[in-house]
Amino acid sequence: MPKVALYNISGQQIGDIELNDNVFGIEVNQHVLYEAVKNQLANKRQGTQSAKTRAEVRGGGRKPWRQKGTGRARAGSIRQPNWVGGGVVFAPKPRDYSYSIPKKVKRLAMKSALSSKVQENEIVVLDELKMEQPKTKDMVNILKNFDVKRKALIVMQEKDENILKSVNNIPGVETALVNTLNVYDILKYDMFIITKDAARKVEEVYA
Incomplete structure (x- = not known):
């Protein structure tokens, strides 16, 4: 089982935590990660692009x-494609770009993404993350304790308004819940910060 440091919000290591080998310790499958990210980005596309053909x-x-x-x-119409103001050849029309991938592929991609964060030392496990009131300055100081200089994703087990409001105004930092966690977000952010409870919940879901 991979063992990582367990920290408090002051940045002090208070112990170690063993993570489930089937979730955080598998061999990273790059192709599956690619397929999962491609699928997620395709499903996000609005597909509203439209242009008129010469008939329209x-x-x-x-x-x-x-x-x-x-x-x-010779010319048959002032709206032929090679004229200014004419129609578009093979004009794009609104379409649905979404498609589905197998559940097993999704699960493997999620476990590969989580394992990659452990292998690259880009994961921080917190004993707990609580704030008495929403304050951006306090959250910035917490992130500084872990030397977060770029993009970071904070994963919690339950929604906490104080945390959400404290993070909203920090560029490059986002929050996620265990049930909204996805492969694209895990790979997009340089630092993966997760609470101990959230990590156990992730293991419960994906082990």
Whole structure:
């Protein structure tokens, strides 16, 4: 079982915690991670892009000039694609980009993402994370205790308004609950900060 340090919010190590080998200690499958991230980004796409074909552009009903004798290239409509204001060839239309991947692939991707954070020493496990009142300055100081200089994801077991409000104004820092955790967010952020209770919940779900 992978053993990582257990910290308090002051940045002091108060012990170690053993994480489940089946969740945080598997061999990272890069291809599965790629498939999971691609699927998630595709499902986020709105698919609202649209342009008009020559059949949908207003005007162009009359032939602009006669076929022969003018010295100009023949033209059948002022709305043909090679004219300014004309229609678009193979114009994009609204479509649904979403698709599904097997549940086993999703689970393997999640466990691979979590294991990659352990292997790259980008995980911080906190004994608990509580604040008496929402205060951005206090949260900034907590993050400084763990030398967080770039993007960080804070994972909690239950929703805590004080934590959420304290994080809202910090660039590059986001929060997530165990039931909203996803592969893309885990890989997107440089530091993965999780409470002990949340880690046990993740193990319960994915072990």
